[in-house]
Amino acid sequence: MKLLSRTVSWVLLISVVPVTMLVVAAVLVGFGIYAFTQSPVTAVKIAIGVVPTVLVLGRGLWVLFKKIDNPVHGxxxxxxxxxxxxxxxxxxxxxxxxxxxxxxxxxxxxxxxxxxxxxxxxxxxxxxxxxxxxxxxxxxxxxxxxxxxxxxxxxxxxxxxxxxxIAYRSRRAFVHTLNTMNRDDYLQRALHFLLRRCGALTLRATTKxxxxxxxxxxxxxxxxxxxxxxxxxxxxxxxxxxxxxxxxxxxxxxxxxxxxxxxxxxxxxxxxxxxxxxxxxxxxxxxxxxxxxxxxxxxxxxxxxxxxxxxxxxxxxxxxxxxxxxxxxxxxxxxxxxxxxxxxxxxxxRRVDWPTLVRIGGITALTENTGRVLANAARLTARPPSLRTLLDALDAGLLTELGTDPASPVGRSDGPRVRHERARLIVGKGLFGAVVRTLTEAGMIRWRESWPGVGAMRLDEGRQVSLPELVDAAVSERPDTAGLRALLDSVGQPHGRQRHRGTATGDENPRPDGHAQGSQAPRPFGEGLPADGVPRRDDRVDPPGGPHRQPGRDRAWPS
Structure with a gap:
């Protein structure tokens, strides 16, 4: 008996608002029909104000009975x-x-x-x-x-x-009706007041x-x-x-x-x-x-x-x-x-273990600006996009140009100081990501899990240097890339300025800095770094996995 009374109470409560809407719509329609039997002209005048309200109520009631696609997930x-x-x-x-x-x-x-x-x-x-x-x-x-x-x-x-x-449908019909009412219409404004009060009372009762x-x-x-x-x-x-x-x-x-x-x-x-x-x-x-x-x-x-x-x-x-x-x-x-x-x-x-995922995710996050900065360095120097090209462009005093997107109008009207500071931040992040990627490939930086953090990177203990300080020096007012070049040279590949040898005499430069034409010399670490920071194909170790809703992605990588 207790279960029956609770069921009856539940049915009555969830039907209050739809029944109210139906009764009001029926009254308005009945009033219009009665007015038509008395005076067609008067009925037309009444219909101009009543029909929009009836349509709003009708659409709300349609939501109540409309089929809802609710597939079973899991x-x-x-x-x-x-x-x-x-x-x-x-x-x-x-x-x-x-x-x-x-x-x-x-x-x-x-x-x-x-x-x-x-x-x-x-x-x-x-x-x-x-x-x-x-x-x-x-x-x-x-x-x-x-x-x-x-x-x-x-x-x-x-x-x-x-x-x-039916409770869910009733709420949908109620909310849809309130949202579609024209508050400038006096009749709909009064009806909005009535339904809101009625809905609030019903909601309190159903909550209990x-x-x-x-x-x-x-x-x-x-x-x-x-x-x-x-x-x-x-x-x-x-x-x-x-x-x-x-x-x-x-x-x-x-x-x-x-x-x-x-x-x-x-x-x-x-x-x-x-x-x-x-x-x-x-x-x-x-x-x-x-x-x-x-x-x-x-x-x-x-x-x-x-x-x-x-x-x-x-x-x-x-x-x-x-x-x-x-x-x-x-x-x-x-x-x-x-x-x-x-x-x-x-x-x-692809599916990888957690240490590999930490390394891949860390490098991807840190190299977010790297592709853009390397591309700018290559464009400004007419050379391949590489870490060496970027360092040479910084030494040439091209910091502001390296941090500018030529295809974007953002910041063009800013003053020189503002553009310089913006470029320093962008280029600094891009350079830091390029160096981290290079040192990771050389085995000088190791990545590890660091719960509850996302991950942590550790420079080889034998290197008594601070990467942030070296990067800051390279993008300062008076760029100093010597520290970064020395660190990168220590991994086995030269990153200093090349001396040119050939038929040219004195200070003549027969071609831009880079590999000799036809040279078979190995490429230095960091050269050809992917612009988007995506790991290379040989990092992929497993077949693809499976499916729906992607969660949010907030990252907090250590600098």
């Missing part, structure tokens, strides 16, 4: 491939008083959710889906993971998912009902696996979500622009979490309290206190250990779920 977890996980889900569903889901999908989000395909506005259930986040599987204990699963399955037994679709549903699902989880495991699971949700966001934004795609992804992403995620131990422990002890008035979930502190007060011991025996133990050969499955969360372009990315 990697299917089939029962014959993962029987242990499915056996646990079936036991938890039985304890929660509901049928098991029709399918389970592993997704790339640090979350878990349920979805139910329905017909006739939620009256008929067709198919149930359970979505499990790969980060939860990777980092939760099996008992904690079981608590999260039971919470989601309890939404089925409480019929919370039955009317989720949603929070009661969440509390009921929390209680079901505690009674299934115990209050201790459920509290531990809820405390772990924020640390996993925060660390996963850091991983996606700063680490996973560090080599994306160069065409690379990590071969074992979750190994890196584990290292990141270990490096953030103190921060995550603080987050675990004090879950964030950012609940908003219309949040469908109660504040986490209230949920944890309520679960702890139950002192439930649990009735389901869950295998000890990590949730990964519930999966057979979990690494490929987790990786497939992660790739499913990326854009299709991820299929073209």
């Amino acid at each position: 990697v299917p977890v089939r029962e014959h491939e993962q029987p242990e996980l499915w056996a646990l889900v079936r036991r938890l569903a039985e304890v929660a008083g509901t049928a098991p889901p029709d399918d389970i999908h592993l997704i790339a989000d640090a979350n878990a959710a349920v979805l139910e395909d329905t017909r006739l506005l939620g009256l008929v259930s067709r198919r149930r889906h359970l979505f499990v986040g790969a980060p939860l599987v990777a980092e939760m204990g099996s008992a904690q993971f079981a608590a999260v699963l039971t919470h989601e399955l309890a939404h089925y037994s409480n019929r919370d998912t039955r009317f989720a679709g 009902l949603s929070r009661r549903q969440e509390s009921a699902a929390d209680e079901a989880a505690a009674r299934a696996v115990g209050s201790v495991a459920t509290v531990a699971a809820f405390r772990e949700l924020a640390p996993i979500a925060e660390s996963w966001n850091v991983f996606l934004n700063n680490h996973l795609t560090v080599g994306w622009t160069a065409g690379y992804l990590p071969a074992d992403a979750f190994a890196g995620y584990r290292k990141l979490r270990a490096s953030l131990h103190d921060e995550l422990a603080e987050l675990r002890a004090n879950p964030p309290e950012d609940a908003e008035p219309y949040d469908t979930h109660p504040p986490m502190s209230e949920r944890i206190a309520a679960i702890d007060a139950l002192r439930a011991l649990g009735t389901v025996r869950v295998p000890a250990g990590n949730a990964l133990g519930l999966l057979r050969d979990p690494v490929p499955l987790l990786d497939a779920a992660l790739l499913d969360g990326l854009v299709p372009e991820a299929r073209t990315k």
